[in-house]
Structure formats: C-alpha cells, structure tokens
Amino acid sequence: MKTDTVFKQAFNQTLTLLSAAGTGAPLPSENALSADLGVSRTTVRKVLAHLAERGYITGQGRNRIIATAVPDDAHFPHTETIATAQQVEVHFMEWMLRGHAQPGTQINELELARAFGVGTTGIREFLNRFRRFGLIAKRPNAGWVFMGFTRDFAMELFEIREMFELRSARALVRLPDSATIWPRLRAIERQHHELLNQIDARFQDFSDLDNRFHRLINSAVPNRFIDDFYDIITFIFHYHYQWNKRDERLRNETAIREHLAYIQALFSRDLVQVHAACSLHLASARKTMLAAFDAH
Amino acid sequence: MKTDTVFKQAFNQTLTLLSAAGTGAPLPSENALSADLGVSRTTVRKVLAHLAERGYITGQGRNRIIATAVPDDAHFPHTETIATAQQVEVHFMEWMLRGHAQPGTQINELELARAFGVGTTGIREFLNRFRRFGLIAKRPNAGWVFMGFTRDFAMELFEIREMFELRSARALVRLPDSATIWPRLRAIERQHHELLNQIDARFQDFSDLDNRFHRLINSAVPNRFIDDFYDIITFIFHYHYQWNKRDERLRNETAIREHLAYIQALFSRDLVQVHAACSLHLASARKTMLAAFDAH
DNA sequence: AAATTGTTTTTTATCGATAAGTGAAAGACA
DNA sequence: TGTCTTTCACTTATCGATAAAAAACAATTT
Structure with missing residues (x-):
C-alpha cells in the first residue's frame, strides 16, 4: 500500500506554521493551507484532524484556533517523511x-x-x-x-555538457535587451557576490547555486532535451560532491570567480569573450572531476 | 505471473529450423540451440519436451531426431509471442x-x-x-x-540532432586512415547504391538504412549520451514514418542522394565539404518532418 | 455569489505472491 | 577429457489487492 509520507511531511510543516503564528491565532482556510503546503485538501483535512485530536488546535469548521504551543517532539521523524x-x-x-x-x-x-x-x-x-x-x-x-562510474563516463558526460552550455551561451548573447533573462542574471550575480563574501561559512551552498546558474543559462532559449540532460548532470554532481570533499572550499571559491567572469562576459554581449569565459569554467570543472578519479 | 512468450517464440523458431532440416535429420545439441535461439537452455528443453510430446521429434538425450514434417498450424499465434x-x-x-x-x-x-x-x-x-x-x-x-507531439518538440529534437551529428562528422574526419570506420563506411555506401538502383521496389527499406547510417557515423567516436539520444530519434522516426506516408518514395530517394554526397565528403576529409553536405541533409530531414506538422 | 467546509469517487504507490525463465553444479556419455 | 544432459536453486515479469492521496461534487456559511 501507499505510505503516508505526504501526510507526515505536511503535518510537520503545519506544526512549524503553528509555532510561527502563536497561541490563539486563527488558522488559514483549508484551501490556503493546501496551496501553501503543496498537497491536496484531503491531506490538509487529515492533518487538521490529527492536530485537533492531539489538542493543538480547537474549534471546528471555519473557526479553528491554535490552542497550545506545540512541543518539539510532536514532529514525525524525518525518515518517515520520505x-x-x-x-x-x-x-x-x-x-x-x-x-x-x-x-x-x-x-x-x-x-x-x-x-x-x-x-x-x-x-x-x-x-x-x-x-x-x-x-x-x-x-x-x-x-x-x-556499468561503472568510470573516467570514460565522466569524459563523455562533459563532452555533451560543454556542447550544450556553449550553445546556450551563444544563443543567450543574441537575445534583445528586453529579454527577462537579463534581470534574472543580475539577481544570480548578486547571489554569487553574497556567497563569495561569506565563503568560509557557506561554501557548501555553492552546489545549489551552481546548479541554478547553469540551468538559468539554458532556460533563456530552452530545449527540453538539454533540460533533461541537466537532470543527469545535477544528479551526478550531487552525489559526486558528497563523496569527494577534498579542497571543497577552494574549488568552490574558484568556481564562483569563474562564474562571475562568465556572467560579465555575457553582459558584454561579446561572443568571443563569452566563449572564452565559458570554456575556461567548463574546463576547470572537468579537471576537478577527473582529478577525483585519478586520486582514487 | 510471467508470460511464456519467450518459450512460444523459441518454439516457433525451432519449428522453422525443423522444416529446413527435414525429416530424419538429427537435432543440434541443447547448447547449440540455446545459443542459436538466444534463450537459456532451460527454455530450449521446454521446447524440446513439447516437440517430443507432439511427436514432431523422437528419441531422447543425445539421439533426438526429427520425426515428421511439421504442419503449418503448429505455430503459436504471433500475438502470444509478444x-x-x-x-x-x-x-x-x-x-x-x-x-x-x-x-x-x-x-x-x-x-x-x-x-x-x-x-x-x-x-x-x-x-x-x-x-x-x-x-x-x-x-x-x-x-x-x-505533452503533445508538437512542432516545438520536433524543432528541439532536431536542434540536438544537428549538434550531435556535426560533432560526430567533424570527429570522424580527423580519424587516421587505419580506423575501422572507413571500410564500414564503404560498405554502407554500397548499400545505398543498391537501394537506389531498386528504389521503386524497396523504398520502404530506407528507414532502416538511414538509422544504421547515422548510428555508424556516431560510432566512430562514440559517446553513450549521443547513442541514447539516437534511441529517441529512432523511436520518433519509426512511428512518425508509419503515420506520414506522403511522398515517401521521393523523400527517400532524395535522402539517399544526400547521404551519398555526405559520404563522399567524409572520404574527402575536407571539413568544409563535410560540414556543407551534413548540414544540407539535416536541414532537408528537418523540413520533411516539419512539413508533416503544417499539413496536419 | 464567492469562498469555505463536508462527502464521495477516482487514482496512485506499494506490497507480496507466483509462474516463467536463467544459470550453475552435478552427473552421464562417447 | 571435454561435451552434453539432468536437476535444482535462484531471479525476473506480471498480476491483483489495498491504503493513501487527489479530485470532483455537494452542501454550507458569510
């Protein structure tokens, strides 16, 4: 049968909402909660029923109110939400x-x-x-x-990646000033600067930023097959980085600087510059991953 | 439970072998049959048991012999073998x-x-x-x-296809004379000529030849992701051609001539020529598919 | 009338069972 | 001594059942 992980996760999230709102506050409508939690109203009602049963909320119908502060151990364990x-x-x-x-x-x-x-x-x-x-x-x-997560595998993966990324970067440069990509690129540039400023504390956040950055570049002139391929990249990188922690801070800092140069090149709209900055970054990313194989 | 389609198909294939060999002939060993039919020996034995039960073969162990001619209706219907x-x-x-x-x-x-x-x-x-x-x-x-088999879908598909094909053609040109690709290319060139000579009778065979040709080009410098992508191409083309029969003969003849020009360009090892011939063919293939959407 | 809650129907996620099929060890033969 | 067959333990393909979750519908409330 189906597991009730959706319910348990929604329940946990709702507990957090309750804590934020504080005792005595009225609850949002079922529809609002459903949209908020990203689950169906059926599940919301199940959560509400449980909350009432345990006495965390009182009243019924449209007049539900938070009854008491929720103890920390009321949450379902994380493993039960997967x-x-x-x-x-x-x-x-x-x-x-x-x-x-x-x-x-x-x-x-x-x-x-x-x-x-x-x-x-x-x-x-x-x-x-x-x-x-x-x-x-x-x-x-x-x-x-x-088949093995081999050096060959990584090389072939990178060959395609470079092909796709250069294609997207080239296409991006040709977009008009009015395209929505430009403000979005500015926004992500800002996030790069922020991360760089706190690099010592937050270097682990780079993985996510990297992913969003490269997906953004492709999204300017989208192609579903390239998007799909990015799923593979994301997946492989995600697990690869969990496994290879060597020089993580330094590697990430270097990559951020490369991204910034790449972004600047994109804003310049100069194809030669873009090509150079993009290739440089990709080559360095490739070297990093291949080095992991050689070390092993 | 599992269906017994493997057995039924193996049985039908064996019947055909029996007819070819004729009454009185000895049967090959179980191992030989297993290799021949591409199934495990366990399945071969099941087939043999059935054949014996119905009296098509006699003797046992190593001394099995074809007993009688097999009637045509002994085959399992095709649908039961899928x-x-x-x-x-x-x-x-x-x-x-x-x-x-x-x-x-x-x-x-x-x-x-x-x-x-x-x-x-x-x-x-x-x-x-x-x-x-x-x-x-x-x-x-x-x-x-x-999501719909839409015009956009086809355009995105072709964008990737062109990227991959040009990459492979470029890489191919750089291979030494001793590479095994060259004789294989000659062989497939010959097949093109043969098909062209009998185009009126055999134009339907082009689909398969087309597929083998493009896969051959990629196989010279292989990349598993490109191979995988060709599965998509093959699949889409297969069903698309079943659906769109308009001008099939003419289209295929044109494509064969384009292939031949493309092959010649490859043998010339001249990058500019290769690029031109390849692009020409791909553009024409794209136009063909997009035309089907507009007609619809 | 629009939004909200209550109720019922439909659909998905997941499991365990079982016949078909594989593969390898043991035994027979020539 | 190496090929062939017999036997058996293990694996996959496929089904149907069932609780969870979503979706559709009906009834209220403001």
Missing part, C-alpha cells in the same frame, strides 16, 4: 558509491529489495528510471548490470 | 498517434491498463521508461500528462 521511491534512490547511490559496485557487477532486484527494506516493485521502478543516467544496462529476463 | 511490456508500447503508441492524446491530456494508469488488457504495473513501468522521450511528464501522486 517516500519509498526516494529512499530507494538514496540507498542505491550509497550502495553504488561505497564501492559495492565494480563495473560489471550484477544487480539483483530481490537482494536490493531486502537490503533496502522495500518491495521489488520499488527497485524495479527505480532501475527503470535510473537507466537513463547511463550507469546501468538491462539484459531482458536476466537482470541488470552496473 | 511480452506484455512490448505490447504496452505498441498499444500506447497507437493510442497516442490516433489522436487520443491532445497536448495536456491526463493519462490514467488504470484506464490504460484495462484498455490494453494488462496489469497497472506494466503501464507504470512503460510510462517510467517512456518518460525519457520527452513526450510525457509526471506530477507526483497525481499521474501523468501527455
């Missing part, structure tokens, strides 16, 4: 990156299902989706094979 | 191209499952795999939406 499908992803990446998986390793659905504590269907579905990342292959009626 | 997963694909494409699916149409798993006569799991698995073609999107907990 859907099975997401759990499988996390577990699998863990399994993969911990070296359990040499190139050529056979992947056994039942074994993984037991190891991860889920049904085989969950594993199957994940593998089918994960297939597009190019790391596993299927032999019909005979299971999956892990 | 695995559920494949059936779903065919049904779904039918459903989609018959205009059942306007952009924005909601896709209902249970409804499709009933319409196609399969379990929901089969539909789910198909949709998850099909997602990568960029024609459907998922809203968690709330089903799938069909």
Whole structure:
C-alpha cells in the first residue's frame, strides 16, 4: 500500500506554521493551507484532524484556533517523511558509491529489495528510471548490470555538457535587451557576490547555486532535451560532491570567480569573450572531476 | 505471473529450423540451440519436451531426431509471442498517434491498463521508461500528462540532432586512415547504391538504412549520451514514418542522394565539404518532418 | 455569489505472491 | 577429457489487492 509520507511531511510543516503564528491565532482556510503546503485538501483535512485530536488546535469548521504551543517532539521523524521511491534512490547511490559496485557487477532486484527494506516493485521502478543516467544496462529476463562510474563516463558526460552550455551561451548573447533573462542574471550575480563574501561559512551552498546558474543559462532559449540532460548532470554532481570533499572550499571559491567572469562576459554581449569565459569554467570543472578519479 | 512468450517464440523458431532440416535429420545439441535461439537452455528443453510430446521429434538425450514434417498450424499465434511490456508500447503508441492524446491530456494508469488488457504495473513501468522521450511528464501522486507531439518538440529534437551529428562528422574526419570506420563506411555506401538502383521496389527499406547510417557515423567516436539520444530519434522516426506516408518514395530517394554526397565528403576529409553536405541533409530531414506538422 | 467546509469517487504507490525463465553444479556419455 | 544432459536453486515479469492521496461534487456559511 501507499505510505503516508505526504501526510507526515505536511503535518510537520503545519506544526512549524503553528509555532510561527502563536497561541490563539486563527488558522488559514483549508484551501490556503493546501496551496501553501503543496498537497491536496484531503491531506490538509487529515492533518487538521490529527492536530485537533492531539489538542493543538480547537474549534471546528471555519473557526479553528491554535490552542497550545506545540512541543518539539510532536514532529514525525524525518525518515518517515520520505517516500519509498526516494529512499530507494538514496540507498542505491550509497550502495553504488561505497564501492559495492565494480563495473560489471550484477544487480539483483530481490537482494536490493531486502537490503533496502522495500518491495521489488520499488527497485524495479527505480532501475527503470535510473537507466537513463547511463550507469546501468538491462539484459531482458536476466537482470541488470552496473556499468561503472568510470573516467570514460565522466569524459563523455562533459563532452555533451560543454556542447550544450556553449550553445546556450551563444544563443543567450543574441537575445534583445528586453529579454527577462537579463534581470534574472543580475539577481544570480548578486547571489554569487553574497556567497563569495561569506565563503568560509557557506561554501557548501555553492552546489545549489551552481546548479541554478547553469540551468538559468539554458532556460533563456530552452530545449527540453538539454533540460533533461541537466537532470543527469545535477544528479551526478550531487552525489559526486558528497563523496569527494577534498579542497571543497577552494574549488568552490574558484568556481564562483569563474562564474562571475562568465556572467560579465555575457553582459558584454561579446561572443568571443563569452566563449572564452565559458570554456575556461567548463574546463576547470572537468579537471576537478577527473582529478577525483585519478586520486582514487 | 510471467508470460511464456519467450518459450512460444523459441518454439516457433525451432519449428522453422525443423522444416529446413527435414525429416530424419538429427537435432543440434541443447547448447547449440540455446545459443542459436538466444534463450537459456532451460527454455530450449521446454521446447524440446513439447516437440517430443507432439511427436514432431523422437528419441531422447543425445539421439533426438526429427520425426515428421511439421504442419503449418503448429505455430503459436504471433500475438502470444509478444511480452506484455512490448505490447504496452505498441498499444500506447497507437493510442497516442490516433489522436487520443491532445497536448495536456491526463493519462490514467488504470484506464490504460484495462484498455490494453494488462496489469497497472506494466503501464507504470512503460510510462517510467517512456518518460525519457520527452513526450510525457509526471506530477507526483497525481499521474501523468501527455505533452503533445508538437512542432516545438520536433524543432528541439532536431536542434540536438544537428549538434550531435556535426560533432560526430567533424570527429570522424580527423580519424587516421587505419580506423575501422572507413571500410564500414564503404560498405554502407554500397548499400545505398543498391537501394537506389531498386528504389521503386524497396523504398520502404530506407528507414532502416538511414538509422544504421547515422548510428555508424556516431560510432566512430562514440559517446553513450549521443547513442541514447539516437534511441529517441529512432523511436520518433519509426512511428512518425508509419503515420506520414506522403511522398515517401521521393523523400527517400532524395535522402539517399544526400547521404551519398555526405559520404563522399567524409572520404574527402575536407571539413568544409563535410560540414556543407551534413548540414544540407539535416536541414532537408528537418523540413520533411516539419512539413508533416503544417499539413496536419 | 464567492469562498469555505463536508462527502464521495477516482487514482496512485506499494506490497507480496507466483509462474516463467536463467544459470550453475552435478552427473552421464562417447 | 571435454561435451552434453539432468536437476535444482535462484531471479525476473506480471498480476491483483489495498491504503493513501487527489479530485470532483455537494452542501454550507458569510
């Protein structure tokens, strides 16, 4: 059956809202909460019912009021708010990156299902989706094979990445001044400066900024296949960075400076400059990832 | 439970082998049959058991012999040899191209499952795999939406295709004379000439040749992401050509001539010529597909 | 009348069961 | 001694069932 992770997560979020509003405050309407939490009204009502049952809110219908301050331990544990499908992803990446998986390793659905504590269907579905990342292959009626997160894989990934990014940067330069990309580019430039100023404390935030920056560049002249490819990039980088922490602060600082130069080039609308700045950044990103393989 | 389509297909193939060999001939070993049919020996044994049961072969162990000529109606019907997963694909494409699916149409798993006569799991698995073609999107907990096989879709598809193809053609030109690509290119060039000579009778064979040609170009300097993308191209073209038969003979003849010019350019190793011939062909392919949208 | 809540219907996510199919060890043969 | 067959343990493909979540509909309230 379905897990109730959606409910539990919505419940936790609502608790936080309650704390912020304080005792005695009226509750927003069910529709408002539904939009706020990003779940259906059915789930909102379930949350409300639970809150009432535990005495955190009183009244009913349109006259609901926050009754008491909510104790901290009222939250559901974080693990209970993660859907099975997401759990499988996390577990699998863990399994993969911990070296359990040499190139050529056979992947056994039942074994993984037991190891991860889920049904085989969950594993199957994940593998089918994960297939597009190019790391596993299927032999019909005979299971999956892990292809290896190898140097070749990374090189091929970067080849495409560079092709796509240069294409987007070139297209961007040709856009008129009135395009919405320009103010958005300014905004993200500002975020780069902010992060750079607090680099010592916040260098871990770069990963997210990096992702948003490159996706922004593509979004100016969108192409769904490039977008899809960025899912792969994001996914690989996400797990790769978790695994390779060496020189993280320095690497990120360098990358931020490269981004800023790249952004400036874009504003200059000079194709040669853009090309140079973009290539420089991509080459340095590639070097970073390949270095991780050589160190290993 | 699993369907026995593998067995049925292997059985049918074996019947054909039997007819070719003729009464009294000895059977190949189980291992040989297994390799020949591309199934496990377990399945081969099941086939053999069935054949014996029906009296088509006699003897046992190593001394099996073809007993009688096999009647034509001994074959399992073709539909019983198609695995559920494949059936779903065919049904779904039918459903989609018959205009059942306007952009924005909601896709209902249970409804499709009933319409196609399969379990929901089969539909789910198909949709998850099909997602990568960029024609459907998922809203968690709330089903799938069909995005439409639109003009935009085709344009974005072709943008990537042109990028990839030019990259591969450029890379190919730089390969040494000793590379294995050159004889293979000669071979496929010959096939083009053959097809051109019999164009009136065989113009339908072009689709397959086209596919093999473009994949060959990429295979010279391979990249798994480009390969994957070609799966999408192949898939889309396959169904698109089934649907759009207008001017098929003429279109294919033109394309063959473009291919030949392109091949010649590649042999010349002149980058400018290659670029021109390749671009010309791709532009014409794009025009063909876009014309289908405008006609519609 | 528009927004809100109450109720019912529809749809998805997930599990476990089972026949079909694979692969490898053990045994037979020539 | 190496190929072929027999046997068996393990794996995948597929289904149907069920609780959770979404969506549609109906009834109130301000």
